[in-house]
Amino acid sequence: MSVHHTDPSPGADRAWGWVAHLRGGGTTPWHAWAGGAEPTARVLPGAQQLELLRRINIAESSDEPHRGRSHLSTRLADRVVTAAAPGRGKPDLPLVGVGPSAYGPLPVDPSLLPADELIRVATSVLAEDVVALGVPAPARQLPRSWRRDVRVVGNPLEAAHLRAYVVGRRPPSRKRAAVLVVGGPLDQMLADVWSRRCFERGSGAWLEWLRFWQQRGELPPRIDLPAVAARQLESHRGVRVVLDSSALPELLRVRRIRPPTRPGADAAELARRIATVVGLLVPSEVRAALMTETLLPRMPATDTPPVALPDEHRAWVGAAAHRMARQLRCAGYPVVGDPDSVLPLESSGSGASVAQGAASSELVLELAVRMLVDQTWKATKTEGSR
Amino acid sequence: MTSTVPLETGVRRVLLHVGTPKTGTSYLQDVLFRNRDLLREHGILYPADRFDGHFLAALDLMRLTWGGLETEAVGAWDRLAAEVRDWPHTSIISHEILSTASPTQIDRALTSFGDGVEVHLILSVRDLVRQVPAEWQENVKHRSLVSYTHFLEMIRDPARDTRIGSWFWGAQEIPDILDRWGAILPPEQVHLVTVPRPGAAPDELWRRFSGTFGLDGIDLDLTPERANPSLGVPETALLRLINKRVTSVVAPPDYRPLVRELLAHQTLSRRTKSARLGLPPATHEWVQELSRTWADEIQKRGYDVVGDLADLIGQPATTFTDPDTAPASDLLPASLDAIKALLVEGSRLRESEARLVRELDETRVELELARRSPAEKTVQAMQTHRSGRAALTAYRRLRRR
Numbered sequence: 001m002s003v004h005h006t007d008p009s010p011g012a013d014r015a016w017g018w019v020a021h022l023r024g025g026g027t028t029p030w031h032a033w034a035g036g037a038e039p040t041a042r043v044l045p046g047a048q049q050l051e052l053l054r055r056i057n058i059a060e061s062s063d064e065p066h067r068g069r070s071h072l073s074t075r076l077a078d079r080v081v082t083a084a085a086p087g088r089g090k091p092d093l094p095l096v097g098v099g100p101s102a103y104g105p106l107p108v109d110p111s112l113l114p115a116d117e118l119i120r121v122a123t124s125v126l127a128e129d130v131v132a133l134g135v136p137a138p139a140r141q142l143p144r145s146w147r148r149d150v151r152v153v154g155n156p157l158e159a160a161h162l163r164a165y166v167v168g169r170r171p172p173s174r175k176r177a178a179v180l181v182v183g184g185p186l187d188q189m190l191a192d193v194w195s196r197r198c199f200e201r202g203s204g205a206w207l208e209w210l211r212f213w214q215q216r217g218e219l220p221p222r223i224d225l226p227a228v229a230a231r232q233l234e235s236h237r238g239v240r241v242v243l244d245s246s247a248l249p250e251l252l253r254v255r256r257i258r259p260p261t262r263p264g265a266d267a268a269e270l271a272r273r274i275a276t277v278v279g280l281l282v283p284s285e286v287r288a289a290l291m292t293e294t295l296l297p298r299m300p301a302t303d304t305p306p307v308a309l310p311d312e313h314r315a316w317v318g319a320a321a322h323r324m325a326r327q328l329r330c331a332g333y334p335v336v337g338d339p340d341s342v343l344p345l346e347s348s349g350s351g352a353s354v355a356q357g358a359a360s361s362e363l364v365l366e367l368a369v370r371m372l373v374d375q376t377w378k379a380t381k382t383e384g385s386r
Numbered sequence: 387m388t389s390t391v392p393l394e395t396g397v398r399r400v401l402l403h404v405g406t407p408k409t410g411t412s413y414l415q416d417v418l419f420r421n422r423d424l425l426r427e428h429g430i431l432y433p434a435d436r437f438d439g440h441f442l443a444a445l446d447l448m449r450l451t452w453g454g455l456e457t458e459a460v461g462a463w464d465r466l467a468a469e470v471r472d473w474p475h476t477s478i479i480s481h482e483i484l485s486t487a488s489p490t491q492i493d494r495a496l497t498s499f500g501d502g503v504e505v506h507l508i509l510s511v512r513d514l515v516r517q518v519p520a521e522w523q524e525n526v527k528h529r530s531l532v533s534y535t536h537f538l539e540m541i542r543d544p545a546r547d548t549r550i551g552s553w554f555w556g557a558q559e560i561p562d563i564l565d566r567w568g569a570i571l572p573p574e575q576v577h578l579v580t581v582p583r584p585g586a587a588p589d590e591l592w593r594r595f596s597g598t599f600g601l602d603g604i605d606l607d608l609t610p611e612r613a614n615p616s617l618g619v620p621e622t623a624l625l626r627l628i629n630k631r632v633t634s635v636v637a638p639p640d641y642r643p644l645v646r647e648l649l650a651h652q653t654l655s656r657r658t659k660s661a662r663l664g665l666p667p668a669t670h671e672w673v674q675e676l677s678r679t680w681a682d683e684i685q686k687r688g689y690d691v692v693g694d695l696a697d698l699i700g701q702p703a704t705t706f707t708d709p710d711t712a713p714a715s716d717l718l719p720a721s722l723d724a725i726k727a728l729l730v731e732g733s734r735l736r737e738s739e740a741r742l743v744r745e746l747d748e749t750r751v752e753l754e755l756a757r758r759s760p761a762e763k764t765v766q767a768m769q770t771h772r773s774g775r776a777a778l779t780a781y782r783r784l785r786r787r
Contacts, residue, residue, distance in 0.1 A: 042570060043489040084491055086449035090552050092488040102683075103562035105546055105555070124449065215634040280449050284457045 011098040013037060015044055018095075022053045023077045027061060029054065029111045030095055045081040046092025051110035052118045053080045055365070059373045076372065079128070085120040086277045115361035119273060122368035126270075127277035133298075133378060135289040150252060153232065154182040154241075156222050157192035160292075161260035165252050178238035180251060181229050186321040187309040187344035189223040195268040195306060199296040200288045202275030206265075206307045206358040214316050219324075225342070226327040233333065241328060244337030251336070263296075264304035265359035266367045271295060273364075298377045302367060309344065310357040317344055391506050391577065391600055398503045399476045401599055402495075404567055405485030407557055408520040408614070409510035409581050410591050415440065415480050416612040421604075428604050431477040433469035437612060440466065440481040448491050450483070453528075453638030467498035478599060485509070485563050486556035492567055505575065507567050508598055511560050512581035514673045515700025519663040521554055523617055526626050527650050529633045529641060533626070533710045538669060560698075561683045573688040580693030583701070594692045615651060618660030623712040624720045625650055644731070653727040654720055661707040670702045 013036035020037045021028060030050070060073065085092065096107040152162045159182055183189060190210065197203040204212060213220060221227065225241055232239045242248060249257050263271065271291065278287045309317060321343045328339040371377055391401060405411065415437065418425065422432040434440060442459035443466040445452055470477040487495065496505060522537045532540070532550060540551045555562065560578075568576040579598050582590040596602050617625065628645065636644070665673060681695045758766070768774030 041493075043493045045490065046488065049490075082490055084449045084488065087451055088549055088553060091486065091556050092490060101565070103559055103565060105552065106544065211634055212637075276451055277449065280446065280451070280456050281460060283460055287457075 012039070012044065015095050015098045016040065019045060019050065019081065022050055022057060023074065023081070025057050025060070025073065025077075027054055027057045030097075031109055031111065041082075044094075044098070046085070047095050047108050047110040048085055048090070048093060048113060048117045048121050049081045049083055050095070051113055052121045052369075053077055054110070055118065055369050056080065056372050059369045076125075079125050080121065080372075083121050083124040085117070086124050086280065087120060089120050090117060115365040119270075119361060119365050119368055122365070122372060123270070123273040123277050126368060126371060127274050127281060129375075129378065130274060130278055130290050130295050131281050133290075133294050135286065136293055149177040151177045151179045151232075151236070152182060153179065153228055154223065154225060155184060155189045155192050156196040157262065158182045158184070158245075158260055160196070162248065162252065162257070165254050165257060177236060178251075179232045179236045179240070180248075181225055181232065181239065181241045182245075182248075183223065183225045183241060183243055183342060184245070185345045186219075186223070186317055186324065186342050187314075189342075190220070190309065190317065191307045192262065193220045193223050195263050198268040198272035198275060199263070199291045199299075200275070201284065201291070202272055202279060202287075205272070206269070207310065210309075210313050214313060219320055225324060226331060229331065229333055240334040240336055241331070242336045243328075243339065243341040247336045261301075262306045263299060264302040265307040265357075266302050266304040266363040267299050268307060269359045269364045270367050270371075271299065300367065300371060300374075300377050302363075304359055304363055307359070308357040314344065391598060398474060398500075400470055400499050400503055400505045401476060401478045401508055402484075402505055402567075403478065403480035403508040403510070403599075404487070405482035405509060405557060405563065406511055406517070406560070407482040407485070407524065408517060409482070409512045409579075410595070411480065411482045411510065412612055412614040413592075413610060414510075414595050416610070417606055417608055418478060418480065420611065421606045424604065424606065425478075425601075429475035430600070431469065431473040431475070433466055433473070433477060433479075440479055441483065443479075444481045444483050444487075447495055448483070448487055453642055455642075463495070463498065467495075467500075470503075471498075471500040476600065482557070485558075485567075486553065487566065489566055489569070492569075496570070505571060506577060507564075507571055507575065508577045508579060509560065509563060509567070510579040510581065510595070511698060513583075513698050513700025514558070514677050515665055515702050516581075517558055518665060518669070518673065520616060521558065523622050523663065525550060526622055526629065527617075527646050529629055529638070529645075531626060531629050531633065534663075534666075534708070535710050538666070542669075542672065560680050564684070564687070564689070568689075574690060576687075576689040578684060578689050578691045578693075578695075580691065580695065580697035582693065583697055598692050615655035616662075617650060617654050618657055619663050619707045619709045620660050620712050620716040621650075621654035621657055621720050622663060623709040624717045624724065625654065626709075627717070628724070644728075648727055648731055649724050653723055657720060657723065660716075660720075662703075663709060664703040664706050666706050666708070667702075673702070674699065 014033065016039050017035035017037040018028075018030055018033045019040065021033065021035065030047075056076070091105055093105055093110075093113075094101065094107040096109050098107065101107075150166050152159045152166065162180075162182065190213075194203060194206055194209055197209075203209050218224070229239055229241055240251075242251065245257075245259075249255060274295065275287065275291050278290055282290065324342050325339040328335050328342070391399070403411070403414070418432040419434055419437045419439075422434065425432055436442075439462070442455070443462040444450070445456050445459040446461065447463040450456060466479065470479070484495075499505065518538070518541070519534075521541075522532075522534055525532060525537065530550070537550060540548045541554045543551055546552050546555055557563075564576060564578075577598050579591075579594050582594075592608065625645070628649070632641070632645065677699045681698045684691070684698075685695060765778065768778050
């Protein structure tokens with residue numbers, strides 16, 4: 001298209017100089033920057049994009065001694081400065097001191113931007129990475145027909161983990177298959193189902209999601225164990241609820257079962273935000289596969305504990321757990337383990353890093369920057385058979 | 387009215403209408419969509435296969451989430467741009483949320499039309515006296531719990547730190563929208579269509595649109611089928627109270643059809659005799675001053691103005707009904723209408739559910755019949771005839787022996 005050129009605004013050369021500095025791996029904050037340069041694009045990147053790039057450069061330079069910009073880093077820098085900040089947050093913000101403008105959002109000092117604004121940009125780039133990796137081909141398994149047909153449902157995080165132990169068996173046929181409804185303490189099941197949702201099609205934030213179920217007076221369908229069992233009984237004969245994980249190896253006829261890995265609150269929150277952007281890039285069914293099969297197994301481990309139930313939710317969760325225990329005690333199907341095992345654990349398990357049960361934005365940003373800098377996570381192989 | 391966009395043939399041209407919201411955009415888009423075949427015969431492409439096609443494209447371009455609708459928007463902008471690139475004449479793109487696009491997104495959009503295309507930016511604008519209350523109503527129709535007073539405080543905060551403040555000015559600050567969208571276009575390719583003042587001829591806005599988009603002389607079907615109707619004061623106040631009760635328990639994909647469409651658009655908007663929302667007197671001076679500044683700025687920039695810049699200086703109503711203090715007695719009639727609408731919808735859904743259950747049962751029976759083993763099929767077939775039953779009896783006696 002034909003372009004109408006206008007004179008650059010005062011201070012723009014300083015901004016373009018900073019852009020060049022950051023694209024070259026520089027870490028100088030905007031307020032300390034003094035150099036200038038010619039424009040290299042039609043549009044000056046927003047403060048969010050530029051500050052994120054500076055944070056990446058800082059992390060990169062502390063990761064290993066700076067030896068000049070690699071080709072990969074230059075490409076990453078270009079992607080970051082042109083990345084759209086998804087969702088309804090702030091618009092791309094102008095840098096303070098670039099030029100007087102009576103209109104538009106107020107210019108900012110990028111070093112003062114809240115972490116959330118930088119996370120928005122980071123998730124845009126990471127979502128593109130996840131989409132580029134694609135959905136892995138299903139692992140080929142030799143059929144192990146001597147094992148029982150079994151269907152595992154219930155707590156989705158545990159069920160998905162246990163399904164890996166039954167891969168290769170004949171597909172469970174209706175009626176003939178045994179059904180194991182796996183569960184545990186309700187507070188942990190809530191944390192698990194939310195964490196799992198973050199790696200499927202996304203979710204509301206942890207506290208907002210908890211409030212949704214509190215106000216509806218219901219439990220998420222997958223962890224309402226009596227309801228799950230009742231549904232399964234309509235089409236299967238051997239339904240049992242398993243609350244004692246030590247019984248699982250025998251029930252699944254395997255020697256031993258490793259405990260499932262629970263994503264930290266920061267990893268789950270970052271995945272939740274990435275899932276939103278992935279949903280803008282691919283159809284819904286592909287999003288779920290990308291999040292579960294591509295991102296989840298590759299997500300870098302962190303020291304942050306999983307999300308925990310905040311104190312204000314203990315009362316309703318406790319009441320729901322007592323109700324569930326009563327229903328399981330009166331159920332006509334076998335329950336492996338003590339029905340009271342669904343009662344919430346006493347300790348919330350949250351530390352300073354997960355105030356109010358959720359990860360702080362700073363922790364989430366730290367993880368996002370780490371994934372942008374150290375891209376070895378992309379090469380991590382997906383979990384295969386055991 | 388003569389066309390303000392030159393329409394000589396042989397030039398690839400994109401008429402890009404980017405808002406602002408609440409300026410008759412739904413009506414315009416509806417007319418363009420329903421008449422797209424006729425427009426094509428006149429060399430004008432409106433590239434959409436559903437009425438909200440450009441909304442989805444805008445969501446895709448701007449990576450915006452919209453209560454789950456965004457999942458239908460994957461790749462929509464690239465498809466739209468490809469159609470525009472392939473069309474040798476004039477293409478029209480129109481959606482009001484494009485007004486909030488960032489400079490980077492705008493750059494991507496303009497680049498996506500390819501080389502050698504003449505882009506004309508069209509911005510329809512209305513005075514703030516009507517836009518401010520309309521924007522609050524739109525917020526309420528999108529699950530917001532914010533009171534009118536708080537809304538006004540947020541949009542008057544120069545920091546624009548809140549989501550509401552930031553979105554409002556992104557969609558309504560005319561000089562900024564023109565700065566972002568029109569930065570690389572010559573002023574003669576930027577067209578500002580003003581919404582006429584209250585009391586103007588009913589078709590005046592359409593005449594302005596028609597002239598600007600080069601639609602004069604085309605026999606378009608202008609029957610209004612889709613609009614974004616406004617609500618009265620008690621109706622909006624009621625909707626906000628409903629939001630307080632339901633937003634935490636009704637997910638966005640259910641809220642949109644039940645609350646926004648059924649309650650707001652199809653039920654409450656029909657109550658046209660209630661008080662209309664205006665600006666509180668304390669804001670009149672601020673709004674007038676701001677509007678004058680904008681009108682002066684636009685005048686200086688030399689854009690093509692369709693209508694009158696004086697239209698931007700709205701006249702606040704002399705009376706103001708505060709929605710934040712609407713008495714319960716005012717809300718009652720609207721509440722009863724809302725209950726009635728929900729009960730009718732509930733009955734319809736129950737009927738639909740019963741029909742589905744019947745269909746499911748019939749399918750199950752057919753499935754069971756199809757699953758029968760050959761032996762079962764033989765036995766059941768024999769049981770339908772006397773001779774078959776006799777043969778079965780004989781066979782069973784024989785087996786027992």
